[in-house]
Structure formats: C-alpha cells, structure tokens
Amino acid sequence: MGVPVEIKCLKNGQVRIHWFVHSEKGPIVTGSVTHITARGPLVLGGVTGYIACQPARKNLTSPIINGHMQPCPCSDDVQAVTCETCAATPEYETQCELLAQALGATKWKNPPAPVQTRDATKMTDPGAVAKV
Numbered sequence: 001m002g003v004p005v006e007i008k009c010l011k012n013g014q015v016r017i018h019w020f021v022h023s024e025k026g027p028i029v030t031g032s033v034t035h036i037t038a039r040g041p042l043v044l045g046g047v048t049g050y051i052a053c054q055p056a057r058k059n060l061t062s063p064i065i066n067g068h069m070q071p072c073p074c075s076d077d078v079q080a081v082t083c084e085t086c087a088a089t090p091e092y093e094t095q096c097e098l099l100a101q102a103l104g105a106t107k108w109k110n111p112p113a114p115v116q117t118r119d120a121t122k123m124t125d126p127g128a129v130a131k132v
C-alpha cells in the first residue's frame with residue numbers, strides 16, 4: 001500500500017496552485033530532464049526560483065507529514081495560479097501587468113474560479129485538504 005497523498009484545496013474545491021517565480025537568487029533549483037525529440041534534445045527544468053508565498057522553501061519535494069505525502073503543486077505561469085497568497089504578492093501583480101501588455105490588454109487578472117464540477121461542500125473538510 002502506498003502513502004496517502006493530501007492535496008491542499010481552496011474553499012471552492014480548486015487545488016491550490018502556487019506561483020513558481022524564476023529568480024537567480026533561488027533558493028529552489030529544479031531538476032532537469034532531457035527528452036530526445038525529432039528536432040533534437042529538449043531540456044526541461046533546471047531552473048532557479050522560489051514559491052511566491054513561501055520564499056524560504058528550499059525545494060519542491062513532497063514531504064510526508066503525519067503519514068501523508070503533501071505535494072506542492074506550482075506553476076511558473078501566473079494564469080495557472082490559484083493560491084490567493086501568491087496572488088497577493090507585488091511580484092505577481094507586476095507579472096500580471098507584463099502579461100497584460102504582452103496580450104495587448106489594459107489589465108489582466110487571474111480569472112474567477114471555473115464552474116465547479118463537483119460539490120465541495122460534500123468533501124470531508126472543504127477548504128482544507130482533499131485526500132486522494
């Protein structure tokens with residue numbers, strides 16, 4: 001039997017996705033992997049940065065706490081971020097402004113949560129943890 005996984009969710013049932021900020025200061029350095037493609041080797045990862053709401057976090061590993069694995073879902077794309085704490089950082093606001101400029105929009109904000117496909121109120125502890 002494997003280790004149970006706990007996914008942190010928002011009150012609306014969405015998975016909390018943190019923002020991985022690219023920064024040479026780190027402290028996180030992701031591993032890299034190379035895929036051989038028809039156009040040659042494709043190297044993914046191997047970048048340095050930090051989680052916006054947890055700048056002291058030193059890695060993206062999934063610690064096992066109280067017998068449950070707790071992954072840290074994250075993205076370096078602000079459009080994928082659902083973590084309200086990450087979205088409240090000044091860096092996030094700046095990145096959204098840069099994205100809006102790139103898209104030719106006057107302002108870009110993380111869109112509201114999509115329509116739920118399941119009833120989060122039926123979760124054992126809505127807003128806290130979904131166990132999978």
Ligand SMILES: [Zn+2]
Nearest residue numbers: 018053083086
């Ligand atoms: Zn966050």
